[in-house]
Amino acid sequence: MAQRFPLLPFLVLCLCSSASIIGIAHQHEDSTTQTMEDFSGYPIHDHHSFIQNFASSSLSVDTESLQNQIDELATFSDTPAPSVTRILYTEKDVLARRYIKNLMGISGLSVREDAVGNIFGRWDGYEPNLPAVATGSHIDAIPYSGKYDGVVGVLGAIEAINSLKRSGFKPRRSLEIILFTSEEPTRFGIGCLGSRLLAGSEVLVKALQTTVDGQNKSFLDAARAAGYAKDQDDLSSVFLRKGSYSAFVELHIEQGPILEEEDISIGIVTAIAAPASIKVEFEGNGGHAGAVLMPNRNDAGLAAAELALAVEKHVLESGSIDTVGTVGILELHPGAINSIPSKSHLEIDTRDIDEQRRNNVIEKIYQSAIKIEKDRRVRLSEFKIVNQDPPALSDKSITEAMEAASKELNLPHKLMISRAYHDSLFMARVSPMGMIFIPCYKGYSHKPEEYASHQDIANGVKVLALTLAKLSLN
Ligand code: GLV
Ligand code: MN
Ligand code: MN
Numbered sequence: 001m002a003q004r005f006p007l008l009p010f011l012v013l014c015l016c017s018s019a020s021i022i023g024i025a026h027q028h029e030d031s032t033t034q035t036m037e038d039f040s041g042y043p044i045h046d047h048h049s050f051i052q053n054f055a056s057s058s059l060s061v062d063t064e065s066l067q068n069q070i071d072e073l074a075t076f077s078d079t080p081a082p083s084v085t086r087i088l089y090t091e092k093d094v095l096a097r098r099y100i101k102n103l104m105g106i107s108g109l110s111v112r113e114d115a116v117g118n119i120f121g122r123w124d125g126y127e128p129n130l131p132a133v134a135t136g137s138h139i140d141a142i143p144y145s146g147k148y149d150g151v152v153g154v155l156g157a158i159e160a161i162n163s164l165k166r167s168g169f170k171p172r173r174s175l176e177i178i179l180f181t182s183e184e185p186t187r188f189g190i191g192c193l194g195s196r197l198l199a200g201s202e203v204l205v206k207a208l209q210t211t212v213d214g215q216n217k218s219f220l221d222a223a224r225a226a227g228y229a230k231d232q233d234d235l236s237s238v239f240l241r242k243g244s245y246s247a248f249v250e251l252h253i254e255q256g257p258i259l260e261e262e263d264i265s266i267g268i269v270t271a272i273a274a275p276a277s278i279k280v281e282f283e284g285n286g287g288h289a290g291a292v293l294m295p296n297r298n299d300a301g302l303a304a305a306e307l308a309l310a311v312e313k314h315v316l317e318s319g320s321i322d323t324v325g326t327v328g329i330l331e332l333h334p335g336a337i338n339s340i341p342s343k344s345h346l347e348i349d350t351r352d353i354d355e356q357r358r359n360n361v362i363e364k365i366y367q368s369a370i371k372i373e374k375d376r377r378v379r380l381s382e383f384k385i386v387n388q389d390p391p392a393l394s395d396k397s398i399t400e401a402m403e404a405a406s407k408e409l410n411l412p413h414k415l416m417i418s419r420a421y422h423d424s425l426f427m428a429r430v431s432p433m434g435m436i437f438i439p440c441y442k443g444y445s446h447k448p449e450e451y452a453s454h455q456d457i458a459n460g461v462k463v464l465a466l467t468l469a470k471l472s473l474n
Contacts, residue, residue, distance in 0.1 A: 058167045059409075059465055061458040066159045073099060073139065073155065074147035083448040086141040088182040088193075089117075089226040096139050100179055103158050108165070109177065114238045117228045118194040119179040123161055125171040125472060131246040133171075133471040134431065135160070135464060136178030138194075138423060142186050146450025148440065152457060153251040154179050160251075160465035171472035173246060180423040185277065187213050187222070189347070189386055195423035197238040199430050205236045245431040247398055247471040250424045251464045252435060253452050257443030258416060265459045266406045266413035267437030268399050272428075273322070274355045274391040275421045276362055278348040280307060280369060281382040286334070286342025298377040301332045301341030306376070310368035311348055314361050323357055324419070325350040325365075353417055355390050362388065392425045398434030398471070405466035411459050420445070436463050 076096040079085040086092050101119060104111045109121030122132065137153025157177045164171070181194030188211050190196070196204050211219040223229035254260075259267050284298035308327040315325035329347035348365065352358035366383060373380040399415070406413035416437065418424075424433050438460035441451040 059163055059462050060166060061159060061163055061461045063454045063458045066155060066457060066461070067454060069103065069155045070147055070151055073151055077141070079144055082146070083144040084141040084147050085143045085145070086139065087143075088140055088184075088187045089222040089228075093140060094226050097179070100139065100154060100158075103155070104177065107158055107162055109158075109161065113228070114198075115229050115232055115235050116194055116197060116223060116238055117181045117226065118198060118238065121158070121161075121177040121179075123165075123171060123175045125174040127172050128174050130173045131243050132174035132176045133247045133249070133468055134176045134178055134245045134427070135249045135251065135468060136176075136180060136423070137250050137252060138180045138183030140182055140184045140186070142184045142446055144448060145446050146444070146448055148253045148450050148452050149255065149445055150183055150252070152253055152438070152452060152460065156251045156457060156461045156464060160461050160468060163461065163465045164469055169469055171469070173472040173474070175468055175472055176245070178423075183423050185386075188219055189277070189279065191275065191277070191387065191421060192423050192426050194238075195426035197235060198240045199426040200239045201426075202236070205234060208235055209233055240430050242430070245427075246474065247395075247401075248424065248427040248431040248433045249398060249402070249464060249467055249471070250422055250427075250433075250435045251460050252418075252420075252422060252437060253440040253445060253450070254416075254437040254443065255420045255440065255445035259414075259437060259439035260441065260443065262414070263412070264414050265411040265438070265456065266402075266463055267416045268394075268402045268406070268413055269418045269424075269435035269437060270394050270399060270415050271353065272392045272418040272421060272425045272435070273351045273353045274358050274389055275349070275351045275425075276358060276388040277386045278350075278362065278365065279382060279384045279386055280304075280346045280348065280380070282307075282344045282373070282376075283379040283381045284340070284342055284376075287340045289338040289340055292340060297340055299340050300344040300378050303372050303376045303378045304330055304332070304341075304344035304346050306372050307346060307365070307369055310372070311350070311365055314364040314368070315350065317364070318352070318357050318361060320352070320354070320357060322354065322419075323350075323352045323361060325361060351419065351421070353391060353419075359388070389421075389425065392428035392433065394428070394434045395432030397474075398432050398467075401467050401470045402434055402436055402463060405463045405470065408466065409459070409462050411463065413463075434467075436460055436467070 074084050076092040077084045101111050104121035111121050113119050135157045138150035183192050185191040208219045282300040282303040284300040311325045315323050326349045327346050331345040332341040333343035350361050369380050369383055424435050427433050438456045444450050
């Protein structure tokens with residue numbers, strides 16, 4: 001093999017440290033292997049030349065099976081097709097998890113779950129004690145969303161492993177697929193719950209002991225009903241041990257229009273924008289919609305409406321197209337046409353690639369809330385910053401591996417930022433991280449029209465497979 005596929009071009013193209021890593025690997029291999037290598041004069045595990053071979057020819061994606069799986073997973077939904085609604089720890093979520101665990105098993109992965117239901121499927125490398133290379137995403141879906149967000153990075157990862165197995169590749173470092181629990185904040189208001197915990201958030205461990213959903217069901221009860229968090233209230237068992245992974249790569253639809261508009265197959269993410277979310281509540285006296293005259297009102301609903309408009313104003317004041325803000329939840333109590341709202345509840349999402357600029361917006365929103373309280377004689381009963389996360393940067397060694405993989409596969413690619421957040425934002429705290437984006441129809445996401453073509457998904461899976469293969473040899 002070494003003679004047919006010379007090592008040199010791969011080493012130059014890929015990673016100059018590879019040669020020394022091969023040297024290190026030598027020292028760890030057992031004496032039988034070393035002796036055989038010494039005698040044969042070339043490495044028995046000659047995967048570098050092997051990669052060159054399958055990059056050009058033998059890396060195949062079973063697009064039909066993959067699409068069938070995407071379609072089947074979409075049927076685990078609480079709303080009718082084409083929409084998908086799959087909320088954390090509901091029956092549909094549990095069934096969908098079972099479906100994924102089954103596929104992982106069929107692919108020969110060893111499957112385990114942690115106390116919040118992060119699911120891990122591992123393919124042992126021939127040096128299983130080295131930190132593994134991980135990939136993965138989420139399968140929870142916000143209300144009335146589509147079937148590709150997150151799912152492509154989970155089912156696509158399983159297919160990437162299948163593809164590597166079919167090609168005969170043997171990983172040096174183990175490859176591990178992670179299905180992250182609750183990337184979406186829908187049920188408990190906390191985005192990237194599973195990856196945040198994996199990354200070691202003590203604050204979240206504490207918060208989860210008292211967190212409840214909109215129906216006042218506690219996080220711990222909901223987790224237990226789904227078979228997790230057995231008899232532990234302290235979920236710090238979920239924290240990853242330092243150095244568990246040498247790399248983390250997530251495949252995801254772009255959720256924006258750039259790749260499709262520019263006819264580019266692969267986006268290589270260099271950074272993920274900084275997200276924040278805020279919960280606000282106003283309270284007023286309420287009363288009869290006919291009998292209470294306008295000067296006598298302190299309408300909590302109007303306070304919320306005014307704050308929603310203030311969010312837009314402050315975001316626009318930043319002067320940057322990269323600053324965004326959304327009031328995606330606005331609830332009025334008691335919610336009757338002839339009753340003045342006595343309570344209002346807003347949830348505000350604001351993000352920016354510039355953390356300081358995003359923080360300025362949060363401060364301005366807070367100042368507006370206080371002013372509205374005063375002007376409208378309502379009570380600002382809650383202003384809670386649920387999360388205020390910094391941005392994350394991809395690791396150069398991973399973006400280079402993704403670029404090299406795209407080049408070897410002859411796929412047009414470009415560097416870009418992610419405006420959406422992902423579990424990668426938190427995995428970057430515990431591992432070098434990178435993300436692969438594929439185009440999606442008109443950039444649609446978080447709605448039923450979300451779509452990615454077979455070809456684009458197959459391209460993404462191939463880049464993922466090749467990137468994982470490269471990283472597993474490092
Ligand atoms: C993830 O779903 C996000 O809201 O960016
Ligand atoms: Mn999403
Ligand atoms: Mn997602």
